[in-house]
Amino acid sequence: ETAVFQTPNYHVTQVGNEVSFNCKQTLGHDTMYWYKQDSKKLLKIMFSYNNKQLIVNETVPRRFSPQSSDKAHLNLRIKSVEPEDSAVYLCASSFWGGDAEQFFGPGTRLTVL
Amino acid sequence: QQKVQQSPESLIVPEGGMASLNCTSSDRNVDYFWWYRQHSGKSPKMLMSIFSNGEKEEGRFTVHLNKASLHTSLHIRDSQPSDSALYLCAADPSGSWQLIFGSGTQLTVMP
Numbered sequence: 001e002t003a004v005f006q007t008p009n010y011h012v013t014q015v016g017n018e019v020s021f022n023c024k025q026t027l028g029h030d031t032m033y034w035y036k037q038d039s040k041k042l043l044k045i046m047f048s049y050n051n052k053q054l055i056v057n058e059t060v061p062r063r064f065s066p067q068s069s070d071k072a073h074l075n076l077r078i079k080s081v082e083p084e085d086s087a088v089y090l091c092a093s094s095f096w097g098g099d100a101e102q103f104f105g106p107g108t109r110l111t112v113l
Numbered sequence: 114q115q116k117v118q119q120s121p122e123s124l125i126v127p128e129g130g131m132a133s134l135n136c137t138s139s140d141r142n143v144d145y146f147w148w149y150r151q152h153s154g155k156s157p158k159m160l161m162s163i164f165s166n167g168e169k170e171e172g173r174f175t176v177h178l179n180k181a182s183l184h185t186s187l188h189i190r191d192s193q194p195s196d197s198a199l200y201l202c203a204a205d206p207s208g209s210w211q212l213i214f215g216s217g218t219q220l221t222v223m224p
Contacts, residue, residue, distance in 0.1 A: 040216065042216050043214040044214070045211040048210050048211060055211075098205035099144075099145055099162075099164060101159045103159075104157050106155070106156050
């Protein structure tokens with residue numbers, strides 16, 4: 001099956017803990033992304049990773065960091081989570097270019113207590 | 114910062130009716146517009162894209178684009194309850210690395 005896969009589906013943790021989310025795509029794409037979707041369903045880009053080039057949305061707090069081993073994997077680490085980090089984190093992939101469709105994974109719902 | 118505005122925020126149409134959704138970009142350098150659909154509890158999936166002025170039709174779905182006004186609209190005819198979802202408009206500014214998403218229109222089709 002070719003798709004974008006994410007683990008875990010859900011994660012509950014406490015303020016100050018570190019969490020990591022995994023994302024893998026089997027679509028042969030060269031670009032991967034992380035998005036945050038808040039409780040109002042607003043979808044905001046966090047990172048884009050293409051051919052070892054990382055582009056960071058300047059509004060993303062420094063406690064967030066992407067980690068990639070190859071073009072098919074892009075993980076997300078959050079050091080010392082805050083309550084406002086509670087959201088759904090969506091991974092996506094595409095070929096590079098504005099005319100390329102992005103394919104989304106099922107998401108990881110993070111709850112910070 | 115570039116924004117994508119969608120209206121209405123929510124829309125209720127009867128089964129078999131027409132749903133019309135609007136989207137405008139504040140960035141004049143947008144090359145591409147996308148419409149994604151997100152069913153409750155699911156991830157967004159691309160519905161339609163439009164890059165040129167005019168109209169594009171795929172089945173019950175029609176998308177219009179006016180590049181001069183940076184306005185796109187999505188029209189769903191013969192709406193079905195399965196069309197009930199959050200519809201997200203996204204714009205891709207020229208030379209940008211990112212898609213900018215609007216806040217969405219929540220469509221409910223009543224049987």
